[in-house]
Ligand SMILES: Nc1nc2c(c(=O)[nH]1)N[C@H]1C(S)=C(S)[C@@H](COP(=O)(O)OP(=O)(O)OC[C@H]3O[C@@H](n4cnc5c(=O)[nH]c(N)nc54)[C@H](O)[C@@H]3O)O[C@H]1N2
Ligand SMILES: Nc1nc2c(c(=O)[nH]1)N[C@H]1C(S)=C(S)[C@@H](COP(=O)(O)OP(=O)(O)OC[C@H]3O[C@@H](n4cnc5c(=O)[nH]c(N)nc54)[C@H](O)[C@@H]3O)O[C@H]1N2
């Protein structure tokens with residue numbers, strides 16, 4: 001066909017951000033394939049990425065503003081009708097209860113939506129509302145809290161340098177399926193195989209013999225017991241003097257405090273808690289310390305337990321005390337073209353514990369309150385009660401804790417607007433659902449994933465196709481809403497004043513400015529060869545800036561006043577004592593529940609693409625044959641799973657792939673929205689079983705508690 005053309009872009013689904021080549025015919029993307037020249041993904045893309053045009057053309061996608069009718073159905077409207085009504089309803093809440101009663105909520109897809117990220121954070125800051133919620137508190141807040149403790153700022157994220165390591169300790173992550181998170185290493189499966197191929201080791205600590213564990217050394221562990229393993233490893237390292245004294249003296253302060261803290265991790269108690277024998281724990285510690293170059297990495301399995309900040313603190317401490325920090329093959333630091341970390345610090349966006357939530361008194365992190373607290377902020381009367389919610393790219397009813405509680409709380413709001421391509425379990429509660437462009441339809445810059453890439457690179461791409469129907473960029477929609485309520489969505493001092501004078505900087509302009517004055521920027525022409533937006537947009541594909549991250553950058557990356565890593569933390573000591581005092585499992589709930597991600601899902605969405613849910617891809621629980629026999633349940637039958645917080649019925653798969661005493665359950669299923677294929681896929685929401693109680697979530701970070709939940713199982 002004459003109007004067939006190809007365009008390079010990158011995938012905006014997961015943190016791998018793989019380079020793609022789109023074939024476009026007319027105004028449609030007809031195929032997507034991996035970009036072999038992309039410096040990070042090097043010709044890799046998964047089935048989700050290459051299917052994404054099916055989402056763009058999904059018949060269930062909403063393509064105009066949708067107004068909820070009294071009977072719960074939705075009707076199409078124009079943008080003018082939508083903004084007029086949204087403006088009036090929000091102004092009424094503003095007038096009656098003030099800006100502090102308006103909430104802002106965003107979810108995971110924001111990570112590939114730099115322009116919306118800037119505007120939504122700006123909106124929350126400009127409203128000066130404490131009702132700022134996000135998927136960070138069901139995902140990554142333990143990273144940010146541990147960084148605040150150790151490195152003096154929440155945004156510091158040391159990256160495991162898998163490409164050059166001899167020993168990778170992987171705790172609660174399944175990169176062969178997830179393709180990596182909080183680190184962007186293209187072709188991560190091949191990179192990990194490369195470690196083993198060169199005589200190195202990859203040890204996977206996981207309650208399930210996962211797709212990753214099958215390829216490497218698997219060390220099964222009871223869900224929630226990770227701090228016991230990591231603390232005991234550190235204990236052994238100090239006891240046997242396996243630590244790197246020079247590195248500790250050079251990079252850290254407070255090592256005596258850490259040594260005292262890890263003494264609380266008795267090796268025999270650790271063995272009993274983890275299910276890993278004491279000799280194996282001690283040997284693992286010795287092996288990691290003896291490896292020429294080692295790194296310790298943990299993700300959702302290590303981030304969504306009850307003590308997740310302590311877990312991340314201990315994980316990083318392992319790399320630090322073995323002399324593997326800021327070093328090739330150990331933990332390194334990204335070299336982004338846009339210094340989001342620095343800008344967030346400068347504008348006061350990052351931080352922790354500066355205020356507490358109204359109902360539960362939980363500490364904020366990065367200006368946000370935990371999602372676990374949201375329902376109570378709606379249902380509990382009093383000044384500052386949450387009355388209106390502006391939600392974007394979040395399906396937290398399914399993905400956040402307390403599915404049933406969240407759903408019924410949303411129904412009590414005075415007003416809700418949701419920016420989402422689908423009517424989901426969450427957006428169906430909104431008075432308005434507004435249609436956003438998807439990533440193939442908007443200008444894209446992988447702001448977040450470039451910052452965490454182990455191969456520094458730059459890419460900024462034009463939209464591949466024009467938006468379908470009436471879809472508009474999220475940032476533009478949010479800006480229009482902001483205008484209707486008289487705020488300039490920006491945390492910058494002076495922005496409100498400039499706004500009154502009619503000056504509003506667009507997200508591309510803001511980011512271009514920050515890039516141009518950054519380390520890789522063109523300094524407005526003063527640095528020939530430097531980068532700017534125009535240049536990157538004109539470049540087809542991504543530009544490699546270096547083969548690997550630079551090392552010797554620690555003092556530049558640390559935000560502690562003394563420019564050292566802080567190993568002594570009274571807060572972590574308290575957490576350790578609290579962990580040690582945790583009661584054992586009771587006979588009422590003898591099993592521990594943990595989450596499973598599917599290869600062709602992305603959290604709670606992509607279940608509406610028929611090709612991605614083909615075959616037997618469904619919600620299911622996995623149990624060990626011994627546990628199934630004890631509970632009197634059978635393979636491929638429906639079972640009832642009960643926790644202190646809820647009960648669900650799901651299909652069972654009996655398999656010795658999971659550790660005895662545990663139940664693995666797929667997350668993100670149980671749909672009830674306008675996505676017909678997803679609804680038909682059945683299943684129930686994992687998070688109907690998870691707690692929202694403030695004293696159940698991770699105390700230092702407010703991160704949700706999803707893994708290690710005590711449950712019982714019975715026949716239906
Ligand atoms: N039990 C359990 N629960 C978990 C987890 C777990 O491991 N176990 N993992 C957690 C993690 S890590 C995360 S990140 C969260 C994710 O939870 P959420 O942040 O709620 O994200 P998703 O469930 O992926 O839902 C994304 C929503 O955004 C919409 N969307 C997609 N693209 C766009 C876009 O461009 N613009 C707009 N406006 N909307 C868009 C989709 O239709 C969908 O409704 O779930 C968490 N929940
Ligand atoms: N295919 C696919 N890819 C995805 C996603 C998806 O839904 N599907 N989601 C994306 C998102 S938002 C994220 S944040 C990343 C997550 O990236 P990962 O964290 O790498 O992915 P998970 O599959 O959640 O891996 C967590 C592992 O922890 C194990 N686990 C559970 N509880 C425990 C525990 O208490 N201790 C230990 N040691 N292990 C435990 C689980 O068995 C699982 O194998 O994946 C991203 N990529």
Ligand code: SF4
Nearest residue numbers: 011014017018046049
């Ligand atoms: S691995 Fe992630 S970024 Fe790459 S194609 Fe798949 S979904 Fe997209």
Ligand SMILES: [Mo]
Nearest residue numbers: 108138139181
């Ligand atoms: Mo996530």
